[in-house]
Structures are given as C-alpha cells and as structure tokens.
Amino acid sequence: MSKYYYLVAGLPELTLEDSKLSYTVADFRTELYPALSEDDKRLIDLFYLQFDNANVLKLLKDKDAAIDPRGNYSAEELTEYISLLKEGGEVSDRVFPSYLSVFISEYVNLSAEDGFLHEDRLAALYYAYAMKCKNKFVSAWFGFNLVINNVLVALTARKFKMDVAPLIVGDTEVCEALRTSGARDFGLGGEVEWLEQLVKISETEELVEREKKIDRLRWNWMEETTFFDYFTVERLFVFLLQLEMIERWISLDKEKGSQLFRSIIAALKDEVRIPAEFR
Template sequence: MSKYYYYLVAGLPELTLEDSKLSYTVADFKAELYPDLSDEDRRLIDLFYLKFDNANVLKLLKDKDAAIDSRGNYSAEELAEFISSLKDGDEVADAVFPSYLSTFISEYFNTPAEDDFLHEDRLAALYYAYAMKCRNKFVSSWFAFNLTMNNVLVALTARKFKMDIAPLIVGDTEVCEALRTSGARDFGLTGEVDFLDQLVKISETEELVEREKKIDQLRWNWMEEATFFNYFTVERLFVFLLQLEMIERWISLDKEKGNQLFRSIIATLKDEVQIPAEFR
C-alpha cells in the first residue's frame, strides 16, 4: 500500500524549468527528507541516485583515487571494497549492492572493452534494464521513456551523418531492435512511440543548448502528465528530484559553454564522417 507524504510534498518549493536560482538541491533532499521515507520508497528514490554511483564506479575503475560525486548512494570506500571483492571473483549480495553494478564490474575485469564508450553504454543498458523491472509503474515507465527517447535521438543523428546506427543503440527492448534493424523513415515506430514526431523536430534543432532545452521540456511535460493524479505519493517526490536535478544542470550550463561543447563535438566528428557545410 502506498504511503502518503502530505507534509513533505506540501513543504516542497515550486519548481519551473526556467528557474535561475535554487534554495534547495538534490543533496539537500537526501539529507533532509530521505530519513522520513518508508524502506520501500527509499529503494525507489535510490534508483534516482544510482546514476551518480554509475559515474563513480566508472571513475574508480579507471583511477582508484579519483574524486567521486557525493550524491551517490555509496561512499568511495564502499565502492572500492565492492570493486575489489568482485575483481577477486567474490560475490556481493544483491541486498547490499545492486546486481547490475556487480554484473558490470565483473564483466569489466573479465572482458575489458577497448573503448570507454563501450563501458558506459554497457553500464547504461544494465542500469535501464534494472530500473525498468521496478514494480512502481511510474518509475519503471520513466526509465523506459528515457531509454526510448535517448535511443531515437541517437538513431536520428546517426542517420543524418550516415553512421552505423546499430552499435550506438543502448538496451534490448523492441524499440531498440527496431532502431537497429529498420530502414524505414520512422524506423517502424509510428504508433509505437507516441512522441516520435516531437523527437524528429528536436533532432532538427541545430543549436545544442536550444536542443537540450527542448529535450528537457519534453521530459518535464511527460513526468507532469504521468503523475497528474499523484498528489502526495513517492512518485511526486521522485518527480521533484528529477526536476530539481534538471534545473541544477541548467544553472551550471550557460549558453556559451553549450555552444563550445557543440563545436567540440562537431570537431571530433569531422575526422570520422562527412559533416554538412552548415555545421562547419
């Protein structure tokens, strides 16, 4: 049975994607509100914070002394211990460390990839698969939505630059398979992905910052619609965290930095694919 968080939700600040200042952070949430959650709901919220653990694991596998993001569920010491145990072939109980991370770390040492991007893609695929098995309908759907959205945008970009799409797709869903194999203009996904037209329009946006803003607006609208009737539940807290992180990211990224990032990406691609003149 769902637990209701009347006082917690009522006390949360109102957020909009256009906010330029925040008096509350993702880290604040964990410190102040996490202790008031039920055990079951903490595990749901943990799924959000695992994205930081993913990044931390990748860092520590490359450099055991790397500084990590403190927003994760695990400390550097805990992660180092888990990594060491798995490297030695020991097992780590699912109750203390997510099974997908154990799988990834074991694979990392047994079948090392030559490219860091392959490691990141493999970890992302495992993370999404793990999260989509969540019994909470909204949280599971949120991860499925993001996986589909990210993959469709990657496929559209790859097709535009005449790159091989299949190796770039993350995950093992029916949509993933369609993106890898279909030669149709819509990848055979019209009717299957109801926000496909929106993604096509977003993919045609040339300016990176504007494009990212449109992606986040799509995310924002989706989560608001999906939780319209979830007033004081853990789903509303999950949405608050997602929106809070989104705003934090935008506050830290100004337009000039975004344009510089875009140009650096294009510069990297120039050696590999034929870039249309308008991007040069």
Template sequence: MNKYYYLVAGLPELTLEDSKLNYTVADFKTEIYPGLSTSDQKLMDLFYLKFDNTNVLKLLKDKDVIIDMRGNFSAEELNEYIATIKEGGEVSAKEFPSYLSTFISDYFSMPAESAVLLEDHLAALYYAYAMKCENKFVASWFEFNQTVNNILVAFTARKYKWDIAQNVVGDTEVCEALRTSGARDFGLSGEVECFEQLLKISEITELIEREKKLDSLRWDWIDEATFFDYFTIERIFAFLLQLEMIERWISLDKEKGNQLFRSIIESLKNEVQIPAEFK
C-alpha cells in the first residue's frame, strides 16, 4: 500500500463551513494527482468520471458543446469514442470505461418508446462500475451515496404517489427493498444505519437546509470511514470528496441554490416523460 506522508501532511484542514478555498477540485487534478501511483490515479479517476458522465450526456445532444474540463477525457476524445460506438465499433476498456461504452451503445439502440431517463440509466451503470472497485473505502463511498439517493427518492416518490420502482437506481439489496417493500421503513430501519436521519432530512421543506444536512451526513460518514487512515490514498480521496462539497457550496448563494434544488424536484416530477432524443 502506498503511503503519502508529505502529501497528506501538506493538505489543509477542511470544514463544511469554510467560505473560501485556496484551490479547487481542478487544481487537485493538476497539482496532487500527478504525484500518485498509477493504481491510485485510477481510483481518483472514479471521482472525476462524474464530470465525464455529464459531458457525454451533453455531447450526445451537441458535439460542439463546451464541456466541463474537470473530466478525465477531452471533448475530442469523447466525440471520437461516441462516433466509434455509434458506428458499431468497439472501444477498449483500457482506453474508455466500459460502463460509458455500454451507455452510449444503449443510447443509440434504445427504442423510441422507451421511458428510461438517460441520467438514471447512466447513474445506475456508473454506480455499479465504481462499486466493483477493489478499494474498500472508495467502493463503500459509492454504495453509500447510491443508498442515500435512492432512499430519498423513494420517500419523495411515495409522497407524490409516483412509481417507486421506476425511480430507484441500481441493483443492490437496498434497491430491491425499496422497489418491493410496502412497509413504512421499506424494511430498512435495521439495515441502513442512517435511515432515521434520512427520514428526518426528507421532511425538511427548506431546500438549502435539507441539502446542507445531507452534506453533513456525507461529511460525517467520510470522517468515520477514514478515521484510522492517515497517509493513505483513502485519506486523499476523502479530502477530494470534501473539497468538492465546499467548492459547490461556495459557488452557490442561497437564491441560486434554491433555484437549483427546485429544478431538481421539477425534473423528478417529470420523470415519466420520454426524453426528447427518443421521440
């Protein structure tokens, strides 16, 4: 196992209430990432793939769109992979994540009448891919996030009488319970440690407060999961996760934040609509 004594010792202390940062997630990619071993860089790539996911969704609609440069791939590379897969070609998993190849292939082969949301399908593939990671902490982080997101979606779906099964993403025991259980707690109170916290968070109507509580839950989970990790890649990955949370909050004032989260709720309400690409 690689140890990063000087690197970790040089990382600043972070709190969720920080109002300014000396550097960003993008800076991390250029300043810290190169100093990691090849295997540990691949772990970090799992985090940055979230930006590639968004970029692929954009480029499938418009190959000339400006993409988020924090991803692992350039617009030129992504457009090349998309074109290859569209024409029926294959891209090596060593060059391009297999789940993204699968998603792009599905995008071009999915029937017009399909009601599958692109974002949900991609999220399911992404989580499944990341959870197969051999690093226990990193795999657990993605599973934790999938669980948190699915439970909150299930609460919302039940409240508005939507189809819960259609909105749950993934294929874990928690996913199955959310899709099939009629119990108030979906039978998860004793299975998911943070279930009661999520229930309370789901009842918060002020969207900014709700999201803050969620990030606090995530932050605490990270701290607890890496408590005994001192100079390891887990500590560095945890730092990156927390850095991104702070960066996101600093970039949002309260009004913009409320607009963002209202748009998220609105998109959930429209989940049964067929994506325009398939019409």
C-alpha cells in the first residue's frame, strides 16, 4: 500500500463550515493526481466518474453540449465512445468503465424512457461498479451513500403516499427491503445503524438545513471510518469528498437553497399526485 506522507501533510485542514477555499477538486486532479500510484489513480478515478456520468447524459441528449471538465474523459473521447457503442461496437473496459458502456447501449435501445429514469439507471450501475472495488473504504463509502439516498427517498415517498419501489436505486438487500417492506423501519432497524438519524433528518422541513444535516452525517462517517488512515489513499479520497461538499455549500447560499426547494416542489406537483394536505 502506497503512503503519501508529503501529499497528506501538505493538504489544508477542512471543515464543513468553511466559507472559502484556496483549493478545489479540479486543483487536486492537476496537482496531486500525477504523484499517485497507478492503482490509487484508479481509485481516485471512481470519485471523478460522477462528472463523467453527467457528461455522458448531456452528450447523449446533445452531442455538442458543453461538459464538466472535472471528468476523467474529454468531450472528444466520450463522443468517440458513444458513437462506437451506438453503432454496435465495443469499447475495452481497460479504457472506459464497463458500466458506462452498458448504460450507453441501453440508452440507445430504450430512448423512449424519460431522462429521470435514465439518471436512476446510470446511478444504479455506477454504485454497483464502485462498490465492487477492492478498497474496503471506497467500496463502503459508495454503499453508505446508496443506503442514505434510498432511505431518504423511501421516507419521502411514504410521506407523500407514493409508491416506493420504482424510486429505489440499486439491487442490494437493503434496496429490496425498502421496495417491499411495509414495516415502519422497513425491517432495517438492526441493519442500518443510523436509520433513526435519517428519519429525524427526513422530518426537517427546511431543505438547506436538511441537506446540511445529511452532509454532516456523511462527514462524520468519513472521519470515523478513516480515523487510523493517516497517509493513505483513503485519506486523499476523504479529502476530495470533503472538498466537494464545501465547494457545493459555498455555491449554494440560503436564498439559492430556497429557490431550489421551490423548484423541486413545483416539479413534484407536476409529476406526481401529492395529497392536498402536503402541498
């Protein structure tokens, strides 16, 4: 296992309350990434694949769309792979993640489905791919997030009397319990140790405050899980995750958060039938 004494020692201290940054996710890619071992680069790539996911969706809808430069692949590379897969060809998983090839092929054949379902399918494939990685922390991180996202979605769906099953992403035992259980805790009381905490978070009415609580849960989990990882790639991965959280919060002030909340509620009212008492 590679040790990164100088890299980790040189990283700035981060807290979720930071209001400005002298370092960004993009900076990490250009400055620190070259110093990593090849195996550790592949681990860090899993973090940056989230941007590739969004870029692939954009380019499938519009081949001339501007993409997020933080991804692992350039617009030219993605366009080339998409074209090849559309024509029935194959792309080696040595140069392009297999789950993205699967998704692009499915997208071409199931283009009648709406974008929301496409995003869910891509998320499910991404999580499954990342959770198979051999690094225990990175695999656990993606599993942890999958549970958080699905539990919160399930709780919200129940609140608005919506069908939970089609909203759950992934194919794990927890996912299956969320889809099928009628129990108050979905039968997960002994399976998900922070279930009650998630229930309390889901009851928070103010969207920005709720998101902050979710990120605080994530932040604490990362710190506790990597407490003894001092100069390892796990610590670098945590730094990236925390950096991304802070970047997001700096860009999302309370007014923007309120606007986001109103737009989400408006979209929900348009797309699903929410009982009048919850509107």
